[in-house]
Amino acid sequence: MLKPQRSVLLRTGPKPKIESDPHPADRHVGRQIATLRVQSDVSQAQLARSIGISFQQLQKYESARNRVSASMLYEIACSLGVPVGRFFEGLPGNDEACVEARPLPVDERLDFIASAEGRRLIEGLVDLPPRVRGRVSSLIAALGEELALIDTKADSETAGESAPAACRTV
Secondary structure, three states: OOOOOOOOOOOOOOOOOOOOOOHHHHHHHHHHHHHHHHHOOOHHHHHHHHHHHOOOEEEHHHHOOOOOHHHHHHHHHHHHOOOOHHOOOOOOHHHHHHHOOOOOOOHHHHHHHHHHHHHHHHHHHHOOHHHHHHHHHHHHHHHHHHHHHHHHHHHHHHHOOOOHHHHOOO
């Protein structure tokens, strides 16, 4: 008994392109991962290690050469301390999240780092021993917190002038 033969399809045109350009959403998510990582002062190696992948794989996620799975996006969000939805903020068609999005300070940081003052500061910090550099960093953070408290107090006192006496803070 003879087996029925399968028909063979022959291509006459060019081979279809297997790899295509990344989807705009994948590019956006990759850029968001990179932006949030930089804002958190975390290196690619540190983030990759914390989520159990190689830093090369993280580079592929950030450049959108590889798509990020939902579970991996969840792990990245947990590691960076942000909600998963943060990676989709600013994506066209995601208007509701855009309203709630905080402005990202990374542009201000990059502008400062690129300035002459920023470069001098960084060069000076790099020359310090690691322990001293850590203490200087802690001092700067404490000063920033103090200034924020002073600003908050001044704002509440200004607002309290027009508020009824029962609403004012002492």
